[in-house]
Amino acid sequence: MKRASRIRTFLAALAIVAAPAAAVAQSKQLLLYSWANYVPPDLIKRFEAETGIKVSLDVYDSNDTMLAKLQAGGGGYDIVVPSNSILATMIKSDLLLKVDAAKMSNFSNVAAPHDRPAADPGREYSVPYLWGSTGFTYDSAKVPGGKLDESWKEFFEPRPELSGKIAVLNDQGEVYSAAALYLGLDTCSEDPADGQKILTLLEKQKPHVKIYSSTGTIDRVAAGEVIMHQQWNGASHRSRAKLGTAVFVYPTEGMNLWGDNFVVPKGASNPESAKIFLNWMMLPKNAAEASNFSGYNNAIKGSEDLLKADLRDNPAINPSEPLKTRFRPVKDCSLKAREIRDNVWTRLRR
Amino acid sequence: MRSISTSPSLLAAPAALFLIVFMLVPVGLMIYVSSLERGAFGGVAWGSHTGIAYEKLLFERDLTGQISFNSDYIAIILRSLRLAAITTAITLVLGIPTALYMASLPPRHAAFMLFLVTVPFWTNLLVRNFAWILILRNGGPLDSALAATGILTPPLDILYTPLATGIGLTYSFLPFMILPIYVALERIDKRLIEAAFDLGADRWRVLSRVVLPLAAPGIAAGAILVFVPCLGAYVSPELLGGGKSLMIGNLIQAQFGASRNWPFGAALALVLLLVLLLSLILVARIKRREQAAS
Numbered sequence: 001m002k003r004a005s006r007i008r009t010f011l012a013a014l015a016i017v018a019a020p021a022a023a024v025a026q027s028k029q030l031l032l033y034s035w036a037n038y039v040p041p042d043l044i045k046r047f048e049a050e051t052g053i054k055v056s057l058d059v060y061d062s063n064d065t066m067l068a069k070l071q072a073g074g075g076g077y078d079i080v081v082p083s084n085s086i087l088a089t090m091i092k093s094d095l096l097l098k099v100d101a102a103k104m105s106n107f108s109n110v111a112a113p114h115d116r117p118a119a120d121p122g123r124e125y126s127v128p129y130l131w132g133s134t135g136f137t138y139d140s141a142k143v144p145g146g147k148l149d150e151s152w153k154e155f156f157e158p159r160p161e162l163s164g165k166i167a168v169l170n171d172q173g174e175v176y177s178a179a180a181l182y183l184g185l186d187t188c189s190e191d192p193a194d195g196q197k198i199l200t201l202l203e204k205q206k207p208h209v210k211i212y213s214s215t216g217t218i219d220r221v222a223a224g225e226v227i228m229h230q231q232w233n234g235a236s237h238r239s240r241a242k243l244g245t246a247v248f249v250y251p252t253e254g255m256n257l258w259g260d261n262f263v264v265p266k267g268a269s270n271p272e273s274a275k276i277f278l279n280w281m282m283l284p285k286n287a288a289e290a291s292n293f294s295g296y297n298n299a300i301k302g303s304e305d306l307l308k309a310d311l312r313d314n315p316a317i318n319p320s321e322p323l324k325t326r327f328r329p330v331k332d333c334s335l336k337a338r339e340i341r342d343n344v345w346t347r348l349r350r
Numbered sequence: 351m352r353s354i355s356t357s358p359s360l361l362a363a364p365a366a367l368f369l370i371v372f373m374l375v376p377v378g379l380m381i382y383v384s385s386l387e388r389g390a391f392g393g394v395a396w397g398s399h400t401g402i403a404y405e406k407l408l409f410e411r412d413l414t415g416q417i418s419f420n421s422d423y424i425a426i427i428l429r430s431l432r433l434a435a436i437t438t439a440i441t442l443v444l445g446i447p448t449a450l451y452m453a454s455l456p457p458r459h460a461a462f463m464l465f466l467v468t469v470p471f472w473t474n475l476l477v478r479n480f481a482w483i484l485i486l487r488n489g490g491p492l493d494s495a496l497a498a499t500g501i502l503t504p505p506l507d508i509l510y511t512p513l514a515t516g517i518g519l520t521y522s523f524l525p526f527m528i529l530p531i532y533v534a535l536e537r538i539d540k541r542l543i544e545a546a547f548d549l550g551a552d553r554w555r556v557l558s559r560v561v562l563p564l565a566a567p568g569i570a571a572g573a574i575l576v577f578v579p580c581l582g583a584y585v586s587p588e589l590l591g592g593g594k595s596l597m598i599g600n601l602i603q604a605q606f607g608a609s610r611n612w613p614f615g616a617a618l619a620l621v622l623l624l625v626l627l628l629s630l631i632l633v634a635r636i637k638r639r640e641q642a643a644s
Contacts, residue, residue: 064610170593213593
């Protein structure tokens with residue numbers, strides 16, 4: 001890792017040196033830095049054909065990887081895709097360019113409440129992309145009675161039959177929040193006693209856990225490697241396509257609701273191309289294509305009719321109104337709260 | 351010829367430049383970052399210094415400022431040391447007989463064996479470790495083979511355990527043990543072995559009193575080549591260990607990722623470097639003492 005990050009720093013330095021040359025070439029280009037497997041390749045091709053802007057794609061696996069790269073001053077990216085939870089941090093750290101998305105021609109397509117997120121209430125810096133929730137998926141063919149309660153209890157204090165058949169996301173934010181919601185605690189609590197309660201719960205769960213991993217969740221569920229898996233709803237939808245008995249649970253105690261955004265980092269080489277892309281992505285047709293590809297909802301009005309039927313009819317993607325009350329938007333925790341969370345996560349695996 | 355002999359420092363220049371640019375500068379940067387305060391939103395606050403990153407290695411502060419001892423990080427470092435030591439021991443046990451066998455072959459066959467040992471390097475380490483996931487998983491080849499022979503009843507449940515990490519590390523680093531030992535064995539003067547037999551030593555005594563002592567430098571080199579990368583190993587614990595127990599490599603990565611604590615990550619990397627330096631000094635000491643004894 002140490003060496004890899006060194007190489008990355010070196011490449012970043014090269015990129016900085018090379019950037020002016022690219023600017024001279026000007027032409028129409030766009031450097032997109034996004035989550036892996038998240039923006040459909042066909043959609044990018046269509047954008048290139050319609051606008052004449054050539055897109056290059058680079059990918060990351062977590063908000064933190066992306067943030068670290070921008071903070072190290074590398075990249076020269078025109079667009080990155082941060083989650084709501086980290087958007088405020090990026091704005092406060094002065095990493096983003098003001099694009100005034102709310103004044104763009106297609107912004108009227110944005111559905112509430114995505115037009116006024118807490119992190120960027122005036123939509124000055126960001127355009128909404130996809131959103132989803134984090135619950136857990138189980139194989140109804142393999143659980144006693146064929147049905148589990150809609151509670152995190154099933155996940156954190158599993159029935160003996162499921163011991164050793166559980167996978168947990170290797171993501172401290174997701175795991176900590178889920179545990180906090182189950183215990184009825186603030187997900188961003190600054191009280192170490194709350195952290196201790198969460199640690200106790202997670203330590204009690206650990207012997208029953210087979211693996212902590214955020215990658216390959218779809219195959220793990222589909223192959224029956226585990227019976228229960230903490231999962232994002234889009235991934236759950238894709239698991240169900242391979243394993244018909246996979247059920248997504250909306251826990252009554254509440255669940256993380258997250259949303260991702262397109263933003264333009266300061267130091268972008270092609271900010272004008274980036275703004276064209278931002279506006280273009282707020283068209284219903286384009287947002288629908290992204291949803292159909294990834295299995296996550298978008299924030300654009302008028303895209304619903306363009307969704308694939310299996311997506312529209314899957315409760316994991318389109319929950320009923322009562323289920324939606326269980327959503328809890330992910331908060332951007334204070335440094336103090338994050339430190340407690342981090343200590344819990346390290347101690348759990350010491 | 352003359353120009354070369356008069357400017358040895360010039361000849362060393364590329365290596366020196368390489369060391370300065372890729373070793374001294376990054377390590378210096380790492381030391382500097384470890385002395386900084388972490389930024390409120392990640393990154394570091396350039397220019398404001400503190401020793402908090404080093405304090406965190408051993409102590410934790412609660413909100414009232416009360417300081418108490420925290421053994422979490424020591425435990426993780428010790429686990430990494432233990433795993434690296436075990437892996438080194440296993441590769442020694444597997445590597446010495448393999449190297450002995452290779453050294454006993456006629457040169458043409460030995461060259462072929464050498465080729466076989468290096469074949470795994472043709473494939474990326476990540477890919478090879480991923481292949482072990484497929485081999486070790488329940489219902490995988492190993493599981494069904496053992497079940498078919500009736501030795502064990504499935505499921506095997508090896509994947510995502512420390513044992514799986516150990517298997518992955520042993521597999522990844524075995525060639526680094528075999529190659530230097532083979533080179534050392536190959537260079538032994540065969541007449542010494544004949545002389546030992548002529549003087550009445552049995553095969554075991556020849557091996558333990560003549561061959562292995564002469565191959566000691568190769569064995570030491572192999573042990574270092576396995577131990578050092580094992581201690582910082584990242585891929586095998588991440589893929590095969592199931593993320594249940596942290597290794598120091600994964601802990602350092604987390605500081606630059608989710609934990610957003612660059613100074614502490616740099617301090618941990620420095621500790622890792624110091625541990626390695628200490629073990630290298632230890633090996634050098636032992637070597638010198640052995641040389642003095644002989």
